[in-house]
Structures are given as C-alpha cells and as structure tokens.
Amino acid sequence: MSKNNEEYLIKRNNIEYEVIIGLEVHAQVLSKSKLFSTSPTKFGSEPNTQVSLVDAAFPGMLPVINEFCIKQAIKTGIGLNAKINNRSIFDRKNYFYADLPQGYQISQYKNPIVGEGSVTLDMPDGEKKIGIERLHLEQDAGKSIHDIDPKNTLVDLNRSGVALMEIVSKPDLRSLDEVNAYIKKLRSIMRYLGTCDGNMQEGSLRADVNVSVRKKGASELGTRCEIKNVNSIKFMQMAINYEANRQVDILEDGGSIDQETRLFDTKKNETRSMRTKEDAHDYRYFPDPDLLPLELNDEYIDDIKKDIPELPDEKKKRFIEKFKLSPYEANILVSDIETSKYFEEVSKKSDVKLATNWITGELFALLNDKSIEITESPISSENLAKLINLIKDGTISGKIAKTVFEIMANKEKDPVKIVEERGLKQQSDPKELEMIIDKVISDNPKNVEAYKSGKDKLFGFFVGQVMKQSSGKANPQLVNEILKKKLN
Amino acid sequence: MSEITNFKLCDLVDKIKKKELSSKEITEAFINRSKQSTKLNSYISDNFDDAINSAEEFDSKPDLNKKIPGIPIAVKDLFCTKNLRTTAGSKILENFIPTYESTVTQNILNNGGIIIGKLNCDEFAMGSSNETSYYGNVQNPISENLVPGGSSGGSASALAAKLTPATIGTDTGGSIRQPASFTGTVGLKPTYGSCSRYGIVAFASSLDQAGPMTHDVKDCALLLEVMSSYDDKDSTSVDFVRGNYLKDLTDNIKGKKIGIPKEYRVDGMPKEIEKLWEKGIKIIKDNGGDVINISLPNTKYALPAYYIVAPAEASSNLARYDGVKYGFRSKGENLIDMYEKTRSEGFGDEVKRRIMIGTYVLSSGYYDAYYLKAQKVRRLIKNDFDEAYTKVDAILTPSTPSSAFKIGEKLNDPVSMYLNDIFTVPINLAGLPAISIPAGHDKKGFPLGLQIIGKAFDEQNILNIAYSIEKNIEYINNIDDWWIK
Numbered sequence: 001m002s003k004n005n006e007e008y009l010i011k012r013n014n015i016e017y018e019v020i021i022g023l024e025v026h027a028q029v030l031s032k033s034k035l036f037s038t039s040p041t042k043f044g045s046e047p048n049t050q051v052s053l054v055d056a057a058f059p060g061m062l063p064v065i066n067e068f069c070i071k072q073a074i075k076t077g078i079g080l081n082a083k084i085n086n087r088s089i090f091d092r093k094n095y096f097y098a099d100l101p102q103g104y105q106i107s108q109y110k111n112p113i114v115g116e117g118s119v120t121l122d123m124p125d126g127e128k129k130i131g132i133e134r135l136h137l138e139q140d141a142g143k144s145i146h147d148i149d150p151k152n153t154l155v156d157l158n159r160s161g162v163a164l165m166e167i168v169s170k171p172d173l174r175s176l177d178e179v180n181a182y183i184k185k186l187r188s189i190m191r192y193l194g195t196c197d198g199n200m201q202e203g204s205l206r207a208d209v210n211v212s213v214r215k216k217g218a219s220e221l222g223t224r225c226e227i228k229n230v231n232s233i234k235f236m237q238m239a240i241n242y243e244a245n246r247q248v249d250i251l252e253d254g255g256s257i258d259q260e261t262r263l264f265d266t267k268k269n270e271t272r273s274m275r276t277k278e279d280a281h282d283y284r285y286f287p288d289p290d291l292l293p294l295e296l297n298d299e300y301i302d303d304i305k306k307d308i309p310e311l312p313d314e315k316k317k318r319f320i321e322k323f324k325l326s327p328y329e330a331n332i333l334v335s336d337i338e339t340s341k342y343f344e345e346v347s348k349k350s351d352v353k354l355a356t357n358w359i360t361g362e363l364f365a366l367l368n369d370k371s372i373e374i375t376e377s378p379i380s381s382e383n384l385a386k387l388i389n390l391i392k393d394g395t396i397s398g399k400i401a402k403t404v405f406e407i408m409a410n411k412e413k414d415p416v417k418i419v420e421e422r423g424l425k426q427q428s429d430p431k432e433l434e435m436i437i438d439k440v441i442s443d444n445p446k447n448v449e450a451y452k453s454g455k456d457k458l459f460g461f462f463v464g465q466v467m468k469q470s471s472g473k474a475n476p477q478l479v480n481e482i483l484k485k486k487l488n
Numbered sequence: 489m490s491e492i493t494n495f496k497l498c499d500l501v502d503k504i505k506k507k508e509l510s511s512k513e514i515t516e517a518f519i520n521r522s523k524q525s526t527k528l529n530s531y532i533s534d535n536f537d538d539a540i541n542s543a544e545e546f547d548s549k550p551d552l553n554k555k556i557p558g559i560p561i562a563v564k565d566l567f568c569t570k571n572l573r574t575t576a577g578s579k580i581l582e583n584f585i586p587t588y589e590s591t592v593t594q595n596i597l598n599n600g601g602i603i604i605g606k607l608n609c610d611e612f613a614m615g616s617s618n619e620t621s622y623y624g625n626v627q628n629p630i631s632e633n634l635v636p637g638g639s640s641g642g643s644a645s646a647l648a649a650k651l652t653p654a655t656i657g658t659d660t661g662g663s664i665r666q667p668a669s670f671t672g673t674v675g676l677k678p679t680y681g682s683c684s685r686y687g688i689v690a691f692a693s694s695l696d697q698a699g700p701m702t703h704d705v706k707d708c709a710l711l712l713e714v715m716s717s718y719d720d721k722d723s724t725s726v727d728f729v730r731g732n733y734l735k736d737l738t739d740n741i742k743g744k745k746i747g748i749p750k751e752y753r754v755d756g757m758p759k760e761i762e763k764l765w766e767k768g769i770k771i772i773k774d775n776g777g778d779v780i781n782i783s784l785p786n787t788k789y790a791l792p793a794y795y796i797v798a799p800a801e802a803s804s805n806l807a808r809y810d811g812v813k814y815g816f817r818s819k820g821e822n823l824i825d826m827y828e829k830t831r832s833e834g835f836g837d838e839v840k841r842r843i844m845i846g847t848y849v850l851s852s853g854y855y856d857a858y859y860l861k862a863q864k865v866r867r868l869i870k871n872d873f874d875e876a877y878t879k880v881d882a883i884l885t886p887s888t889p890s891s892a893f894k895i896g897e898k899l900n901d902p903v904s905m906y907l908n909d910i911f912t913v914p915i916n917l918a919g920l921p922a923i924s925i926p927a928g929h930d931k932k933g934f935p936l937g938l939q940i941i942g943k944a945f946d947e948q949n950i951l952n953i954a955y956s957i958e959k960n961i962e963y964i965n966n967i968d969d970w971w972i973k
Contacts, residue, residue, distance in 0.1 A: 053588060057808040059581065060568045060590060060687040062722050092804050094850070098823055103807020153823070155812070284850035286859060289693035289801050291723050 008175035009216060010248045017251070019244040020221060021179060022171035022210040023236075025186060026164045027196040028140070028203070029072045035139050035163035036063030036106065043202050047156035055161040057101035062290050065090075069163040070294065072195040073113050073137050074304050076165055079189040079311055080132050082117025084301045088136075090291045094284040099142035099155050107166075109285045112136035113294065119169075119189070120313055121181040122331050130182055131170030140164050165196070171210065171221060176237040183207070183233050184335065188312050192337045206231045211243045213251065222247070223257040227264050227271055239264040243271045315340055323352045332360055338374045345381035350388035358388060362402065366409055379408050387415040397476055400424050428475040430482065433466070436474065437482050440465045451487060459483070492517035493650040497559065497707035498734075500653055504550070504557050511550070511558025514653075515543035515602060518560050522605065522651040527971040528627045530646035532565045533573045534605040542602045554600030555714050562652040564643045565606035566613055567593045567698070568687040572603065576689040577611040577621040577639075580809045580816045580834030590687025591719045592656060592698045599714045607655065608642025611836045612806065613663055613691040615639050616908040617898065620838040625895050628671055629967050630934055634892045637667030637908075643701050644671040648967060654702045654711050658688060660695045661794055662888075662912025665924035668701055669887035669937030672926040672965035674708045674954070675701045677912075679944045680919035681726030684719035690805040692798040693724075695916040705925065705955040709733035712947060731948045739956040742776030746953065747880035751787035752911060754889060760930040761886045768884055768927060768938045771960045772953070780880050784872040789865045790914035795906060796849050796862035797917070802839075803846025809834065841902065870918045877943050882953055885911050887924040887937035911939060921947045925954045926963045933966065 010017045034041055037054035054061045077084050089111040092104040114135035121128045142160035144153050167186065173179055187198035187205060198205050212224035227243060230236045242264075247257050261280070262271040275281075287293075310318070312334045319330040333343045333356070347355040363384065367374060387404060390396045396404065396419055404415050404424065412418050419425055427433060440462060441448055451458040466479050492514055495503065503509040519536045539560055546558040568574045568586040575581045593603060610620040618626040618641025626641045628634035629649035636645040640657030644667030647655045657664040659677035668675025676699045683698040690696060700711035713734060718727040748769065753762075769779050811817035811830030818833050820826030835843070849858035876883065889910055898905045915922040921944070924937040938957065942950035 056813055058568075058586070058588070058814070059574070059576070059584070059689045059808070060586075060685070062686055064721060064723050094804050094807060096807065096810060096824075096827055098812050101808060101813055103810060104804055282852050284804070284847065284852070284855075286800060286804070286850055286855070289724075290690075 008177075010213065010244055012248055012252045015252075016216040017213045017244075017248045018216045018218075019174065019240065020171045020212045020214065020224075021173035021240055022224075023169045023173065023179070023182065024208040024210070025167045025169075025183070026206045026208075027076075027167060027186070027190060027198070028205070029069050029137075029163035029165055030194055030196050031066065031069050031072060031163055033066055033068075034161040035066055035069050035137065037066075037161050039161065041162050045158055047154070047158060050158040051160065055101065055157055057103070063106060063288070065291065065294065066163065069137065070113070070296075071304055072163075073135060073165055074296070074301060075193045075308060076167075076190060076195045077114030077117065077135055078305055078308050079193050079195075080114070080117035080119060080135065080167070082132055082135065083115035084296065085111065085113055085115055086296050086298070087111065088113040088294045090137075090288045090294070091285045092288045095281050097141065097144075098153060099144045099157070099160070101142065101157060101160055105139050105141060106288055106291070107138035108136035111293075119182065119185050121178060121185055122327070123178065123181060128178065130172045130178070133168040133170050135165050135167045138164050138166060171212070171224075176240060179236055179240065180233050183236070185312070188335050188337070192309060192311050200232050203231060207236060209236055209239055209243075211240055211247070212257070213244050213247045223259050225257065225259065225271070226261045228261055228274060230264050235264060235266055238266075238269055239271055242269060246271065312340075323347065323356070325352075325356060329356050329360065336374070342374050342377070342381050346385045346388070349382070349385035351392050354388045354391060355385070358384060362405055378410070378413075379405070380413070383408060383413055383415055390415055390419060394426060394428055394475060395419060396424055396426050397472075400426065400472060424473065426475045427470050427473045428478055430478060433470075433474055433478055433482055436466055436469045437462075437479070437486055440469065441486060448487065459487070462487070493521045493653075495653065496703045497556070497654040498710055500559055501556060501710070504559070505552050511543040511546040511560075511602065512540065514558065515539050515560040515604065518650075518652055519604060521649075522562070522646070524972050525649055525651055528629060528645050528649055528651075529624050530607055530626055530642045530649065530651055531562065531605045532575055532577070532608050532621075532623045532642070535572050535603055536605070539602050539604040546600070546602070551600060555710065556596070557600035558602065559600065559653060560602045560604040561596060562605040562607050562643075562646050562655055563593060563596070563603060564609050564640050564655070564657045566609055566658050566689045567656070568689065569593055569603060569606065572606065574606065574689070575623070576613070577609045577623060578809075578835065578839070579622040580830070581689075582622070582816055584815050586687070588687060591684035591717065591721065592688065592715050595715055595717055596656070601714070604652065607640075607646050610639035610641065610663075611839050612689065612802070613639035613658055613660055614802070614838050614842055616662070616666060616905050617893070617895070618642060618645075618667075619895065619899055620836055622836060627971060628892055629971065630671060630892065630965075632970055633895050634934070635670065635895050637670035637892060639663040640667050640675075640701065644668055644673060644675070647671065647673050647701050647703070648965060649971070654700065654707050656698055656711070656715060657701050658691075658696055658698050659912075659916065660691050660697075660798060661916050662909040664699045664701055665887050665912050665922060665937070665939060666908060668924045669926070670892035670935065672935030672963070673701055673703060674705055674923065674925050675699065676708050676712060676923040676947070676951075677915065677921060678712065678716060678947055679726075679921045680916075681724055682716045682730075682921070682945070682947070684717060684722045684725050686719055686721040692801040693805060694801060695794075695798060697916075705923075705951055705958050706734065706737060708923065708954075709737050709951050712951075726945070728945050733948055733951055736948055737955055738952050739775070739959050741772065741953050741956045744772075744777045744882065744949070744953065745880040746772050746777050746779050747782035747876050747883040748779060749782050749784040749787065749876070749883060749885060751784050752885045754910065757886075757889050758891075758930060760928070761889065761936060764928045764936050764938065765884070765886055767961070768957055771957050772884065774960065775956050777953070782876045782880060782883070784869075784876060784914070786865065786868045786872050787914055790869055790917055791906065791910055793862040793865040793869070794909070794913040794917060795845070796858050797866065799842040799846035800850050800859050801846070803843045803850065806835075806839070806843055838902075866917045869914050873918045873920060873941075881943070882946075882950055883941040885939045885941065887911060887939040891930045891932065891934035891936055915941055920944055921950055923950050923954045925958055926965065927957070927961050928963065935965065
C-alpha cells in the first residue's frame with residue numbers, strides 16, 4: 001500500500017488550505033418490504049410494479065411502520081457504537097415533486113432513532129475515529145425519467161417508500177483516502193449486520209458530501225457547500241477535489257464562499273450550483289400525525305444487541321490474537337464479511353498461515369481476474385482447505401499446488417482427486433531421489449567442478465535439473481538436503 | 489310504502505329479523521324517497537342500482553345474525569368506497585373511483601349494511617354549512633334555504649329527511665355534532681382511535697374521527713358498534729375492548745356526576761340555548777345525576793389553536809392532490825405550472841384559504857409562534873379535561889352557540905362561520921368522545937342540541953346519559969316534506 005494518507009492540503013501561493021469533509025450517507029435498508037407499506041423492494045423490477053396504494057399516496061391511505069426496518073436501523077446504530085434513542089419521531093418534510101406522491105417525505109428531523117456514535121478507520125498511519133452525528137430513517141422518493149419520452153417525464157414509483165437510513169458524519173474527514181476508507185468501513189459494518197447490501201451501482205448507498213476549506217491551523221470551520229447525491233466513491237473523491245479547489249480559488253481571489261447546494265456533473269468533472277441558501281426549500285417539517293412517536297424500551301434494544309454478530313473491528317482483533325496475523329493481513333480478511341467467513345472456514349480445516357497466503361494471494365488474483373465475488377468463487381472453502389492440507393503434509397509441493405489450483409478453478413473441483421488422477425504426488429522417497437540426483441551429478445561433471453570451486457549459485461542449477469527429471473514432483477526440501485550432502 | 493322510511497334503524501333491524509320486511513322493500517323505500525328529494529341535494533353520487541341488487545342478494549340468503557342485516561345506508565362522501573365514486577366534495581376528485589374500501593364502510597358491509605349512495609359534504613370536510621362543496625349547497629329539511637350545518641351536511645340532511653335510516657359522518661372540529669344539532673338528529677364523535685381512519689379522505693389527521701348519525705340514541709349505539717374496530721392499517725387506531733353499546737344502553741344515571749363548565753356560557757348566546765341547557769341540567773337532576781359546576785379555563789384558546797393545527801395538517805394532507813397520479817389535472821407549460829393550475833382550479837376558496845393558513849403556520853420562522861404554541865395549548869386543553877374528570881363522569885354543554893342559519897348568511901364571513909364550532913372544537917383537540925342530541929327549538933322553530941362529553945373510551949357512559957335525557961326531553965322534529973311536491 002502506498003503511503004498516501006498524508007495530510008490533504010491545497011497549496012496556493014505558499015498558503016496551505018485544509019479540506020474539511022462531512023458525509024450524509026443514504027443507505028437503503030435491507031428489507032423485503034418498504035418502510036411504511038407492505039410492497040416489495042425488489043431492485044430492477046418493471047416500472048410501477050412494486051407500488052401499493054400507500055406508496056402512491058391514494059386518498060385515505062395511511063403509513064404503518066415496518067418493524068423490521070426499525071430493527072435494522074437499531075442494529076446499524078449499534079454497529080456504529082451509537083446511542084439508540086428511546087423515543088424518536090417521524091416528521092413530514094413537505095415539498096412538491098412529481099416522484100413524491102404524498103407531497104411530503106416521511107423522515108426524522110429533530111428526534112432521530114439513533115444519536116451520536118463513531119466509526120474507526122484503519123489508515124496506513126494508524127487508526128482514526130470519525131464521529132457519527134446521527135442516523136435517521138426516511139422514505140425514498142420515486143424516480144423521474146426524463147429521457148424516454150421526448151415530451152413527457154415518466155415516473156416510476158418502485159422506489160417510493162423504500163426505507164433509507166441517513167447516516168450523518170461529523171465534519172471529521174480530512175482526505176480523499178479517509179472518505180474512501182469511511183465509506184468502505186460503513187459498507188463493511190452494514191454488510192456484517194445484514195442491514196444494507198451496500199451496492200452502490202444499484203443505488204443502495206449514496207451520499208451527500210459537505211465540503212469546506214480553511215487555512216491550515218485555523219480553528220473555525222469555513223462555509224460549507226453540499227454536493228447532492230453522489231453515487232460512487234470515485235465520484236465523491238472527484239467532486240471533493242473539484243469543490244475544494246473551487247473554494248480555495250474563490251478565497252484566494254479575495255471572495256467568500258456562499259452556502260449552497262451543488263450538483264456534481266460526472267461528465268464534466270465539476271460541481272454546479274443547484275440552489276443557494278436564499279432559495280433553499282422551506283420544508284415545513286412537522287411531526288407526522290398519522291404516526292405515533294416511536295417508543296423503544298431498553299429491553300427491546302438489549303434484545304437486538306444480543307443478536308449483533310461479531311463486527312469487523314472485533315474480528316480483526318481476534319484474528320490478530322488468535323491466528324497471529326499481521327494487522328494488515330487481518331484488515332484484508334475482515335473488511336468483507338464473505339471473505340472473513342471464507343477465511344474462517346478454510347483456516348478451521350487447514351493451516352492458518354497458508355490459508356492467509358492462499359486467500360490473499362492466489363484466490364484474490366483469481367477473483368479479480370474473473371471479476372467475481374468470493375461468494376461466486378469456483379473454489380469452495382472446503383476444497384481450498386484440502387489443497388492446503390496436501391501442501392502441508394508434503395503430498396504436493398507449493399509449485400504443484402499452483403497447477404492444481406488452476407485446474408480447480410477451471411475444471412475438476414476436488415484437489416485430492418486431481419493429484420491422484422494426474423499423478424502429481426510429490427516424490428519423497430529418498431532412495432528414488434538419490435538415484436535421480438546421482439544421475440544429474442554424473443551427467444554434469446563440469447558444473448560439479450565449478451560448484452565445488454566456489455560457484456555457489458550453481459546449486460540452483462542442480463535443483464532445477466532434478467525437478468526437471470522428476471517432472472516437478474520431487475520434494476524440494478528433500479532434494480535440497482540430499483544434493484547438499486552429495487555435493488559437499 | 490312511505491311509512492317504511494319513518495322507521496328508525498333499530499326498528500328496521502327488528503322488522504328484518506322478524507321477516508316483516510325484506511331488505512329489498514326497505515332499500516327501495518329509501519331509494520324512492522331519495523329520488524323524490526333531489527331538491528335537498530343531499531347526494532353527490534347514488535348507488536341505487538347496485539344497492540337493489542345487493543338487497544335482492546341479501547333476501548335470497550338472509551343472514552339475520554348480522555348487526556344491520558340488509559339495511560340500506562347512505563354515507564358521507566369522504567369515505568372511500570370500492571368502485572363507487574368518492575369526491576370529498578371537491579372538483580379535484582370529481583372522477584375518482586377508489587379500488588379500495590375504507591375500514592368503516594367495510595365494517596358496515598360486513599355487518600350486513602348496503603351502501604345506497606354518497607352524501608354531500610363541505611369540500612374536504614372544511615366548512616360548517618356544506619356551502620363549500622363543489623357539488624352545491626345542501627338544503628336543511630327543517631326549512632327551505634336553511635343550511636344543514638357541516639361538514640357532514642349531506643349526511644344530516646339525508647338523515648333528517650329520512651332518505652337513509654342512519655348515516656355516518658366525520659368530525660374534525662364538530663362536523664358530526666353541529667349538523668346533527670342543526671337538523672334535530674343525534675350525532676356522536678367517538679374517542680380518537682375508536683374508528684379507523686383508513687380509507688377516509690384526510691382533512692386533519694390528528695383530529696379526524698368517523699362517527700354515527702342517527703334518529704335516536706339507541707340507533708346511535710348500534711351504529712357505533714358496527715363502525716368501531718381496531719385496525720392495524722391505521723397506526724393511531726387504539727386496541728381497546730369495544731363495548732356492546734346497544735345491549736348495555738341504560739337510562740339509569742343515578743349517582744353520575746355531570747359537570748357544567750362555566751366557560752361555555754359565552755357572550756351573546758341566545759336565551760333559548762341557555763334555557764335548553766337548564767332543561768338538560770334539570771332532567772339529569774331528576775334522573776338522579778349530580779350536577780357539578782366545573783371550569784375548563786383554557787376553552788377560549790381552543791378555537792384559535794384548532795384553526796392552526798387543523799389547517800397545518802390539511803396543508804400537508806392535501807399536497808397529494810397535485811394532478812400527477814389521479815383526479816383532476818389541468819394542462820400546464822411545465823410541472824410547476826401544471827401544479828398551480830390544477831390546484832387553483834381543483835380546489836375551492838375555503839380549501840385554498842386553509843392550505844395557505846396551514847402553510848404559513850408551518851413555515852420556518854413562524855412554526856414556534858403558531859404551530860408549536862397551538863400544540864402546547866392543545867395539551868393545556870387536554871389537561872383541563874383530565875382535571876375536570878377527576879371530579880365528574882361527563883360534561884354537559886350546548887352543541888352550538890346558535891341554531892341553523894340561512895344559506896349564504898355567513899359565507900363571506902369566515903370568522904363568524906368558524907365560531908360555530910366553538911363548543912365542539914375543544915373535544916377534538918382533546919381526542920374525547922361527545923354526542924349531540926336534539927333537545928329543543930329556538931323561537932324560529934329550528935332545532936337545538938345538547939352535547940355530552942365523555943372520558944376517553946367511555947362512549948357507553950355518554951350514550952347512557954344521552955339516552956336518559958332523550959327519554960325525558962320530548963323532542964319532536966317538525967319536518968313537513970316541503971321539498972316533495
């Protein structure tokens with residue numbers, strides 16, 4: 001890993017500016033049905049097929065809280081080490097838009113379900129804690145589609161009413177790498193908890209980015225701009241980079257920053273003003289009279305706490321202590337829940353060190369090559385463990401193992417079978433090896449002489465010859481031992 | 489056959505159960521009278537053909553165990569009815585046909601009722617005279633060109649004129665009790681959370697309650713039983729044990745403590761109303777009840793608080809009528825233009841007035857001064873009642889500060905119109921049950937009502953007190969069918 005978490009500073013005329021970033025992440029709650037209706041939430045369905053009368057705001061329709069979504073929000077709050085509020089209130093955020101059927105979004109304004117918490121980032125120069133301001137639940141809106149019909153805007157209400165968690169960070173992020181690490185960590189925690197699938201392509205995870213700059217060393221925060229609805233880490237970084245430089249340019253020209261909401265144009269790589277503070281919407285928030293305040297007693301919250309699985313931070317600690325992994329290795333193995341599961345399955349049945357190396361090495365390379373997730377791996381954890389055991393007990397060499405691995409990735413799945421059927425077993429009979437070695441020595445008298453006169457490097461030549469003669473199956477350790485004996 | 493329409497709800501149930509009358513005979517009788525009574529303009533939409541089919545169907549396999557077997561009922565056009573146009577008295581829903589049934593009307597159907605039509609009301613239930621309806625004024629059968637009250641004006645008119653043996657309304661600030669009082673009928677607003685709001689076009693969600701409107705207290709008890717149910721589709725529905733209101737109805741009120749709040753003695757209240765109140769007090773005393781003077785000190789803040797809370801909620805509840813998904817749509821240059829034209833043309837003046845008030849009081853910078861303050865007042869009013877109920881079991885007041893007025897008389901004076909609700913509004917703010925029963929006439933011969941306010945979920949008690957007063961008050965509605973020529 002390159003050490004690129006140096007302070008993110010923008011320099012102009014010898015003045016250094018610090019960039020202050022806060023994120024409002026919108027994470028779609030993993031739930032079969034919507035926040036206030038029983039409609040399904042399946043992604044990619046035909047337009048307007050996942051819509052109930054409630055979602056389309058028909059007269060007299062009323063929202064009813066989906067308890068599962070509440071539990072998901074509480075779980076996420078616990079994963080963010082945050083305070084779960086015993087009383088929270090759903091408010092109406094009023095504004096008109098074609099894809100907002102009620103004319104208001106049900107959200108939580110003054111009393112969110114989750115209060116302050118924190119997320120720990122593993123940066124190259126150590127851990128960094130990012131404060132969480134709050135997490136609240138809200139409904140997603142539908143989607144306006146402007147580019148299908150030349151004259152009309154079409155509306156798809158499939159997303160209307162889907163539960164979102166808005167996770168608001170404190171303005172604690174200071175670099176693009178921290179933004180990257182923060183999003184990945186949030187995603188990791190929520191995937192561990194099963195509360196959000198974190199799929200950015202499907203829009204399950206989006207963020208509004210708050211950016212401000214200040215002269216290095218200043219204690220007051222500068223005026224911030226909010227960049228709305230950015231849907232990938234790369235775009236977040238590009239947007240922040242553009243926006244921070246824009247703000248510095250303004251300040252350097254003697255200007256001042258206007259608080260405003262901006263949009264990021266991914267094609268032009270620039271942010272554009274969407275609305276200023278003056279024409280900011282007046283959302284006329286007020287408690288939704290169709291819903292009672294959400295009261296959660298401690299017992300209810302404690303019951304959910306009992307169901308919280310081991311989260312990445314704890315798991316990492318355990319891997320380091322129990323398996324003697326390096327923090328770097330542990331980090332790689334815990335960041336994705338599926339990887340950590342795979343690793344634990346392999347290491348349970350085979351050598352931990354080899355499991356670590358094979359997963360982070362060969363397996364990751366394979367997955368990367370095929371652009372697939374570990375859950376789609378052609379090599380099951382069980383078979384990888386078998387392969388490692390074959391190496392460990394000397395049945396095959398590490399080199400042969402790589403060949404076997406390749407076969408496993410493409411055809412045959414069971415490494416034991418592969419080794420047997422293809423006769424790849426390591427030659428470990430000292431007598432047989434001695435015969436091969438003797439032949440190699442007698443066939444290469446010049447090299448033997450050269451070696452003996454001090455050309456140590458030729459040792460490798462002899463090993464190579466032996467391996468060649470044995471079609472790569474000779475036990476390298478034994479070959480080394482015997483060769484040394486014979487040559488010295 | 490016209491005498492069939494003279495029967496009250498309980499009588500008709502009795503006659504059906506004794507097989508003295510068929511559902512079809514009853515249904516046809518009310519439909520025929522309704523057809524003769526178009527001058528009242530009580531209906532917005534009728535369901536006559538379907539209703540007769542349903543009645544025939546009922547008669548072919550009568551289930552006499554139901555609470556209102558084969559009984560025809562017309563309902564306020566604020567209840568969504570499956571496959572039957574539901575307008576809420578507004579142009580914006582002129583062609584809206586729901587694909588679903590409100591819980592309350594479903595309860596009526598489940599109990600054997602047959603819906604014969606949808607009754608006129610103020611637009612989105614915003615009004616006290618039924619004059620804000622897009623579908624025109626409703627006549628009070630008591631006298632020509634008299635308002636029936638509102639917002640359940642069509643319901644009150646149809647009931648008093650015997651176009652339906654009973655009906656249902658909704659009450660956000662008095663919309664059941666005031667028209668009941670204006671037409672000499674009985675109207676009950678249940679405790680908030682008794683009747684499901686699912687499928688009722690929302691006006692002000694924290695105040696809206698559906699309730700029965702009937703000829704007498706017995707009918708009222710029966711219809712309340714039919715309507716009231718816990719409903720998990722309404723988060724504000726309360727899961728309490730509903731009573732057998734009719735079976736447990738008694739006129740024995742011995743030892744009941746009835747409070748008389750001094751704050752309801754408002755300036756300029758007609759003498760007849762004062763006398764009526766005295767009459768009620770005397771009957772209670774004669775029947776063995778204790779009358780106790782009480783104070784509800786924050787009553788005077790109820791009306792202003794109501795006219796902040798109700799419009800605030802309405803401004804948000806009515807945002808969904810935007811021309812995008814259903815209902816009336818006007819053509820526009822772009823989305824905003826379409827919104828503006830649709831809502832300008834689709835809503836009437838009173839609705840627009842309240843949307844503007846509501847939008848204003850929720851705006852940033854005004855929220856604390858208006859909406860938040862009003863919510864605090866609401867809490868104080870609730871506290872007043874809680875305090876009173878440590879001393880009394882129920883409270884007796886007049887239903888309205890005056891009798892029905894002429895059509896057009898208050899149309900251009902919204903404040904005077906709003907003052908109509910002065911005795912009914914506090915009850916909605918506190919979420920309590922209250923019933924209005926006819927108790928006398930003013931010097932013009934127009935009906936006047938008394939209101940009995942109860943503790944939360946104590947509907948049985950106010951029904952009993954109302955029953956005991958009704959038995960002794962000798963009220964007769966003088967209706968001469970002037971509109972049928």
